Amino acid sequence: MENKLEVVTCHAEEASCRKSHHSEKVKKDLSNRLNRIEGQIRGIKGMIEKDVYCDDVITQLSATQSALNSVAKILLEGHLKGCVVDRLSEGDEEVLDELLVTIQKLMKK
Secondary structure (H helix, E strand, O other): OOOOOOOOEEEOOOHHHOEEEOOHHHHHHHHHHHHHHHHHHHHHHHHHHOOOOHHHHHHHHHHHHHHHHHHHHHHHHHHHHHHHHHHHHOOOOHHHHHHHHHHHHHHOO
């Protein structure tokens, strides 16, 4: 990956209260990436409204999906290095089942 992540830690006092704690640098990076993706989506919408050639729209959709996958990889890496490691060290092996479900969701795409 192009950016080295700082280790992210998550705390799971209660399942409904779980939060991740990303550094400001990681949050800024993710926010910038999502802003670019948001712009890509607006651009694709405009292409469709202007009847742009289908193959060109599909190419832009593919690029946008790739950008979303990149965000997911960054989040997954932080989750593994922080949340999963922390919960395992606390004896919470349920996090492994949760992780498998998350990976299955990512692989459906």
